[in-house]
Amino acid sequence: MxxxxxxxxxxxxxxxxxxxxxxxxxxxxxxxxxxxxxxxxxxxxxxxxxxxxxxxxxxxxxxxxxxxxxxxxxxxxxxxxxxxxxxxxxRPAVFHAELAAILRAGRAWGRAPAATGERVDLEFVSANPTGPVTVASGRNAILGDAVARLLEARGCHVTREYYVNDRGNQVRRFAESVKAAADGREPPEDGYKGAYVAELAAWLRQVEPAVLGGDLEGLGRVAVATMLRGIPGSRTLPGIRPSLADLRVRFDVWSSEEALHRWGAVDAVMRRLDAGGHLVRKEGALFFKAPEGATDDKDRVVQKSDGTWAYFASDVAYFADKIARGYDRLVIVLGADHHGYVTRVRNSMAALGLPAERFEALLYQLVFITKGGQAVKSSKRAGNVLTVDEVMDEIDEAAGRKGAGADALRFFFLSRSANVNVEFDMELAKKNSLDNPVFYVQYGHARLCSILRKAESLGIEAPRHLPEGAWAKLAHPDELAMAHKLADFPGVVTEAAALREPHRIVFYVQELARDFQSYFTRLKGERDPILPPDSTRAEEGWEARWDLGKTRARLAWILAIRDVYAAALDLVGVSAPERMDRPPAEGDDTPDE
RNA sequence: GCGCCCGUAGCUCAGCUGGAUAGAGCGACGGCCUCCGGAGCCGUAGGUCGCAGGUUCGAAUCCUGCCGGGCGCGCCA
Structure with missing residues (x-):
């Protein structure tokens, strides 16, 4: 309770x-x-x-x-x-009881493994496999993953799914661009111009030259596979899957659009729509009819007048497939520029007699990339995108720690609601790479660990269980206030999961960090250290005068804070380092005015 | 024109299923380094919560209208 x-x-x-x-x-x-x-x-x-x-x-x-x-x-x-x-x-005893409960749960505090039992399919990222992972899709990846973690904390069985758009115009253009690069030609008019295209062509020439001479379809397949997998050791083309893994985003299922066609799923679902009278042929194309009363939508093309299927056709098949796989809920994370798509999908599900209420779209507002305050028009085809790898590398290097970039990027995107636009300045991100508040929060965790290490070195154990009455020594108002805050955590998780709002966890852990660091500094002023300082231990018979019971109670309390701290950071996929060493200052790198 | 999101401190944003004197970070200004980690701590200044109505004991929060910004309204995805 x-x-x-x-x-x-x-x-x-x-x-x-x-x-x-x-x-x-x-x-x-x-x-x-x-x-x-x-x-x-x-x-x-x-x-x-x-x-x-x-x-x-x-x-x-x-x-x-x-x-x-x-x-x-x-x-x-x-x-x-x-x-x-x-x-x-x-009464203080109420808070003491909470602390005891937290220590029993450890890092599972706040999790409710039996809460829902829902089977959830969470589709996110699903960016075209024709370019590297951009910072813009990074927001999608990070938001989706954090929501997945939240749902899991509430007992959902989450399948993380990436839908690979591995057919259609974009893939064909991509293949043409690779082929052109291989032949030393300019890419076609609306082709892909990024440096990775040339690298991809060179790589294929080396490992799979035959495919460059074959048909475009085969080349497209290999090119997409290489985009997903990456070229070993390459920084230009690290691969979508490894890039996301560096962001701590992993997928359980990679679904292929092309496979939906090849296995006849699209044909089958279109026949069902047709049989139900939901398709209409007009102007030489085949349309999905907007249902009666759905004033906010129009008829949507499923088969173009040239006979090829529109993307929407495979989408319908895809969602039908997900339902057939038995999920209770289908969540999809979409940028605000795709919000028109939501009604369409829901309508098509309803038309097929599928439970459309299981479908849920999580929309987030777009990321604007700027450089020195100026808007940068980035496009995957033009090849001027800012990739998550560039940003992560930069921050990793500045912080002297692998993973610092992922921490910073995750914290950055998760520290605001999905409903607001964010601006990401390429120059600022690099220049102020250590300014990210994530380091402040992590530092607090490292400090907690440091106290526990120090205690251990003095031979004082931090107890996970205190004997009856021992908690009474924990009486500092700040300590009880923080215990209260720790007791709030399960409620915060519940709410964040229900609303699909991971930023609530970020704000919570920031408050926790502030509260602790403030308390910690205040104790110094109060000359009331948790552990016996060197000067005290130098005195004869200090043990008799030192209140070890109070120290133990406080260490237990610190253990509880650390557990909740780590649990919160884990929910947003940010690491909880036990030590953080300040990177050496670059003395000669002072900004010249 | 229609639909979705946003408008809160100089800047970036929380708070929005109604509650008491509206919060944080950054920036500005002023303090705090004798032993548990200074990537720290304390304090000060700074707000007509876009505007106008309405609902009620009570509105940043709910409703309506307007203004401003973002996104969408393709046989693109």
Whole structure:
């Protein structure tokens, strides 16, 4: 039971003893953490909620409730405030009990493995396999992966899926461009011009020359496969799969659009639509009819007048296939520029008699790439894209740590809601690569680890279980406040997962970091160190004077913070380093004005 | 024109299923290095929550209209 639930129970029984029991269930009321600490640990609006129902002024009800709470073993004190709020202060033992529960759960704190059991297919990234992973699709990858982690924390069985658009115009153009590069010609008009195309051609000439002389279809297949896999050791063409892996994004399933056609899934699903009267031929093409009443959509082409299938045709087959695979929910992460697509898919599912309500689109606003404040028009075909590898390499190098770039990039994108546009400045990203707040948060974790290491070196163990009564030594207001915050974490995870909003986790862990670092510095000023300092240990018979019980309680508390810290960082896929060494400052690299 | 997203401190953004005196980071200014990690800590300044109505005990939060920005409304994906 969560802390808020326990307090809610205490309030309910107190109201019951006031003779208000029958009304309590009939109105909705909250137990929430007030914004201001002076208003207590928790506050309830129950008196205001009951006022109308009972026909008494809220403050009068509140007064009575406060009296009834006097005998509660969870509430230390209660007072009426403002229009009828009841502010509650909890007994330290309540927080101590939470800490004990956290230490029992360890890094699983906040996870609810049995909560839903839903089988979820989460499709994300699905960028055309004709170029490297850009920072723009990096947002998709990072958001999708973080949502997957959140859903898993709530007991969903998540399949991470990448839909590979491995047929159609783009792939044909890509193949033509590779072929042109191999022949030393310029790429076609609307072909791909990036440096990786030439590298790909050179590589194929080396390892698979025959395919360059074959048909475009075969070349396209090999080119796409190489894009996905990458060229070993290449920084120009590291491969979509390895790039994403460096971002800590992995997929369970790579679905092929081409395979849907080859196996007849597209034909089959189109026949079903036709049989249901959902297709109409007009203007020489075949259209999916917008259903009656769906004012916000039009007829959509499934087969072009030249007889080739439009992408939408394979999409319909693809979603039908996912449903057939037995998922309870189909989530897809899309950039805002694709939002028109959502209704279309839902309509087509409904037309096929499939449960369209299982389909859920997660939209995020677009990333604008700028350079020194100027907008950069980047296009995969023009080859002037900013790749996640470039950015990660840069930050890894500056921080002197592999993975720092992935941490920074993940934190950057996850520290704002998906609903806002983000600007990503190429120059700023490189220049200020160590400015990312992720390093501040990670530093806090490293500090916690450092204290535990120090304790160990002094022969003091950080206990995962404290004997009865030992928690009482943990009495510093900051310590209890942080325990409260740790107790909040499961609620934060639940909410973040329900709303598919991983940024809530990022804000939470930032607050945790701030709270701890602030506390830690304050202790210094209070001359109340957690561990016996060198000077103390130099004194004769210091052990007798040192309060080891308090130290143990605090170390247990630190262990709990570290567990939650690590759990939170893991939910957003950011590493929790045990040490962080500041990279050597480049003295000669001061900016010249 | 229609649809979706956004408009909150100088900048970047939280808060939006209604609650009390609206928060954080960066930037600015001023402080704090005797032992557990200074990638740190404390403080100050800074806000008509785009505008106007409405709903109610109470609105940044819900509703309507308007203004401003982003995206979409292809036989492109």
């Amino acid at each position: 969560s802390l808020a639930e326990r307090v809610r129970d205490a309030l309910t029984s107190a109201l019951d003893s006031c003779g208000l029991g029958e009304h309590v269930g009939a109105v909705s009321w909250t137990v929430e953490r007030p914004k201001r600490a002076e208003h207590g640990d928790l506050a309830t609006n129950v008196a205001m909620a009951l006022a109308k129902k009972v026909g008494r002024p809220p403050r009068a009800i509140a007064e009575e409730l406060v009296k009834a709470l006097a005998s509660s073993d969870a509430v230390a004190s209660a007072e009426v405030a403002g229009p009828g709020f009841v502010n509650l202060r909890l």
